[in-house]
Amino acid sequence: MSALVEGLLRELAPQALTAVLRYGADFGAAEDAVQEALLAAAVQWPGEGVPDNPRGWLVRVASRKYLDWRRREAARLCKEAESVEWSRPVEVDHCDELTLLFLCCHPALSRPARVALTLRAVGGLTTEEIARAFLVPERTMAQRITRAKRQVATGGLRFTPPPPHEFAQRMDTVLEVLYLVFNEGYAASSGVEVHRAALTGEAIRLARQLHRMVPDNAEAAGLLALMLLVDARSAARSDGGRLVPLREQDRSKWDAGRIAEGIALVESALRDGVVGPYQVQAAIAALHDEAPTAEDTDWLQIVGLYEVLERLSPGPVVRLNRAVAVAMADGPHAGLALLAGLDDDPRLARHHRLAAVRAHLVELTGDHARAVELYRAAARATASVPERDYLLGRADRLTRG
Amino acid sequence: MKYLLLIQSNPANWATLTQSEQDGMMTEYRALTQEMVESGEHLDGGPLTDPQTTRTVRVRDGRAEVTDGPFAESKEYLAGYYLVDVESEERAVELAKRIPDARFNAVEVRAVMDMGGLES
Numbered sequence: 001m002s003a004l005v006e007g008l009l010r011e012l013a014p015q016a017l018t019a020v021l022r023y024g025a026d027f028g029a030a031e032d033a034v035q036e037a038l039l040a041a042a043v044q045w046p047g048e049g050v051p052d053n054p055r056g057w058l059v060r061v062a063s064r065k066y067l068d069w070r071r072r073e074a075a076r077l078c079k080e081a082e083s084v085e086w087s088r089p090v091e092v093d094h095c096d097e098l099t100l101l102f103l104c105c106h107p108a109l110s111r112p113a114r115v116a117l118t119l120r121a122v123g124g125l126t127t128e129e130i131a132r133a134f135l136v137p138e139r140t141m142a143q144r145i146t147r148a149k150r151q152v153a154t155g156g157l158r159f160t161p162p163p164p165h166e167f168a169q170r171m172d173t174v175l176e177v178l179y180l181v182f183n184e185g186y187a188a189s190s191g192v193e194v195h196r197a198a199l200t201g202e203a204i205r206l207a208r209q210l211h212r213m214v215p216d217n218a219e220a221a222g223l224l225a226l227m228l229l230v231d232a233r234s235a236a237r238s239d240g241g242r243l244v245p246l247r248e249q250d251r252s253k254w255d256a257g258r259i260a261e262g263i264a265l266v267e268s269a270l271r272d273g274v275v276g277p278y279q280v281q282a283a284i285a286a287l288h289d290e291a292p293t294a295e296d297t298d299w300l301q302i303v304g305l306y307e308v309l310e311r312l313s314p315g316p317v318v319r320l321n322r323a324v325a326v327a328m329a330d331g332p333h334a335g336l337a338l339l340a341g342l343d344d345d346p347r348l349a350r351h352h353r354l355a356a357v358r359a360h361l362v363e364l365t366g367d368h369a370r371a372v373e374l375y376r377a378a379a380r381a382t383a384s385v386p387e388r389d390y391l392l393g394r395a396d397r398l399t400r401g
Numbered sequence: 402m403k404y405l406l407l408i409q410s411n412p413a414n415w416a417t418l419t420q421s422e423q424d425g426m427m428t429e430y431r432a433l434t435q436e437m438v439e440s441g442e443h444l445d446g447g448p449l450t451d452p453q454t455t456r457t458v459r460v461r462d463g464r465a466e467v468t469d470g471p472f473a474e475s476k477e478y479l480a481g482y483y484l485v486d487v488e489s490e491e492r493a494v495e496l497a498k499r500i501p502d503a504r505f506n507a508v509e510v511r512a513v514m515d516m517g518g519l520e521s
Contacts, residue, residue, distance in 0.1 A: 111488050112441065135403075136444060136486050144441025188517035196517065237520045245520050383402070384518035 005045050009038055010124040012058050017121060018096035019059040020066050021103075021159040027149045031121070033066035034058075097122075098213045099161050105174045108155050113148035114177045115184075120145050122209075123202050133196050134184070171214075175223050175278065178207050182227050186234070187384070200231055211265075218273020221265050222282050228262035229285035231255075242393075243386045247294035259289045280309045299329035316348045320357050332364035352381035356391060368398045403444070403486050403513040404493035409506045410480030412451060426501045433499055437485060442496070446483035477506055484513075 013034055020030040037058050051057040104117040119125045125133075131141035151157070162170040185199025207224040214220050236249035266282040273279070284305045291297040306322035319342060327335025339358055348354045359374030375395035379388045415423070437443035455471040471478065480502065487493050490512070497508040 110440075112486075116441070134486070136441075140441050140444055140486065142441075143439060147439060147441055183519075187515075187519050233520075243518050243520050249520075382518075383512040384515050386516065387518035388514075390518070 002046060005042065005050065008050065008054060009041055009058075012055050013038060013124040014097060014100060014122045015055055016058045016062040018100045018159075020062050021100065022096060023063065023066070025066050027121075027152050029066060029069060031149075033069060034062045036065045037062035097209070099159060101174050101210065101213075102162055102170055103152065103157060103159055105170075105177045106152070106155075106157050107170070107173050108157060109148055109151055111177075111180070112144060113151065114173070115180055116141060116144045117148040117152075118177050118206070119181065119202065123206060125202065129198075133199050135196070171217065171219070174210065175219060178203050178210065179223060179227075179278075181206070182231075186230065200227070200234070203227060204231065216273070218269040219276040219278050221269035221273070222276060222279030225262040225265035225269065225282035226278050226285055228258045228265070229282055229289050232258035232262065232289060238386075241386065243390045245390070246288060251292065254289065259286075262286060263290070275308070275312070277309060277313045280305055280312060284309070297328070299325055303329050316342055316345045317353070320348075320353055323361070324357055327361050327364065332361040335361045336365070350381065352378040352387070352391075355381060356387075359391070359394070363394070363398065371395075372398050402489065402493070403484065403515075404490070405511045405513060406446075406483040406485065406493065406497050406500065407479055407509040407511065408481040408483075408500055408502045409477045409509065410502050411476050411506055412478070412480075413476070414505050429501045433496075433501075434483075437483070437496065442485045442487050442492075444484040444486055446481070446485075448481040449479060452478040 016034045016037060017030055020033050021027070025033070040061055041054075041058060045051070045054075101118065101122055104121050105114045109117065116130060119130050119133075120127065127142050127145060128138050130145075131138040134141065161167075181199050182203035185197050185201070185203060188196035188199075204224070204227050207220070207227055210220050211217075211224045232255040233246070233249060235255065236251065236253040237244055237246075262282065263286050266279055266286055269279050270283065284302055287298050287302050287305070302325045303322065306318065306325050310318045310322060319338065323335040323338040325335075326338055336358065339354065339361070342348050342354055355374050355378035359371050359378055362374055363371035372395045375391045375398070379391035379395070382388050382391065418426070434443065434446065452471050455469070457468050457470065457472050459466045459468075483496070483500075485493060485496060487496070490510070493510050493512075497503060497510050500508045502508065
């Protein structure tokens with residue numbers, strides 16, 4: 001099958017799914033019908049050519065497959081075949097795609113279930129591809145997806161848009177799922193794990209779709225901007241599997257196109273919409289991306305943005321990042337003072353990030369012996385191999401003087 | 402996040418249980434495993450044979466020495482394991498609490514190292 005047809009089918013699959021769901025099909029039956037229609041298209045299109053209205057074709061075939069299935073089911077149950085009105089034209093619009101996304105990211109589902117279902121139903125990835133990306137056996141991922149679908153069915157979750165008073169909250173869970181997918185891929189993309197790295201591309205694609213569906217939603221724009229602005233640095237962030245910290249990256253390797261697109265998005269979102277955490281994080285990423293060298297970074301403005309972020313979504317990780325920015329703007333002692341309050345936070349107590357940030361700030365004060373201890377403590381606590389190697393490398397560099 | 406749940410057990414303790422107590426524990430194990438499989442969290446797992454069947458391998462100066470018996474003498478041994486992929490460490494601990502042997506000896510929860518990381 002040509003890449004063109006394959007790409008087209010992937011794009012159309014979620015739309016066909018929403019169309020069948022709209023007729024009241026349950027998730028499993030709707031998906032089976034779409035799979036059959038995709039198979040038919042994959043067989044016919046390369047030979048006979050892509051139909052004039054490929055979306056209409058796919059929706060029609062998928063709907064017919066679903067109807068056939070219903071008839072067979074009805075016959076099996078010795079019932080009269082139900083009469084279903086199929087003649088009205090099928091219009092899939094953005095509204096339906098959004099409803100599908102809301103359904104897949106429903107708060108009644110567990111977080112891993114939301115992620116798996118979104119990639120499967122909206123992203124159109126195969127179970128095998130999702131399993132490979134998350135480094136779990138295909139059987140495990142199939143179970144997760146099956147369970148998620150069952151939860152949709154038994155929980156009575158409906159293919160209807162959320163009521164207006166729930167919209168913002170439900171949008172938060174959608175954004176969170178897309179950001180989880182992005183981070184899963186981004187954290188992996190330094191290594192040889194190309195299958196996981198593909199997740200960042202998928203997350204960006206989904207965030208783009210979402211932004212098209214709700215162009216006026218400032219946080220959806222902010223999330224897309226954040227992904228673009230962070231992903232723009234991907235070519236510079238690893239050197240043969242070794243993590244390269246932001247301040248040491250070769251900025252000529254950064255993707256100028258992505259940076260420009262991200263900056264334009266976040267600027268317009270901040271100008272027109274309600275300010276939210278994703279926009280602020282995107283604005284911070286933009287300031288990093290705009291600086292020609294690490295020394296030229298506008299730390300004062302970054303400190304200001306972290307203060308805004310901490311008001312919007314307080315938490316120990318935001319405090320950690322703010323401390324780094326404060327240290328860069330006002331010196332390491334000011335940053336260390338901000339960290340002092342975090343020692344008793346149970347959310348960070350066993351986390352390597354607190355020790356790693358403290359090690360870095362202590363190094364800046366010139367107390368190398370203490371910094372070495374802290375780097376090594378952070379290295380022992382991390383569960384990431386490249387991070388451990390990076391932290392041990394910092395410690396070694398200081399002991400060698 | 403992937404975690405290894407290491408089930409520590411004392412074979413002497415196990416021998417003191419009645420047949421119906423042993424059967425009850427096995428039923429609990431089967432139910433727990435089934436639940437983890439269905440939730441898509443179970444990657445692998447199973448019981449290990451008695452510690453006396455252990456063979457220990459050491460390579461020194463390119464020469465392998467294989468001895469019968471465990472590496473370290475102890476009353477408690479690794480009796481089985483689960484490899485799970487879960488949302489958080491809290492969830493891994495929650496599962497560990499439900500492993501029957503946690504009531505008699507202990508279950509260790511260890512995170513599996515990841516090849517990914519974030520630059521800072």
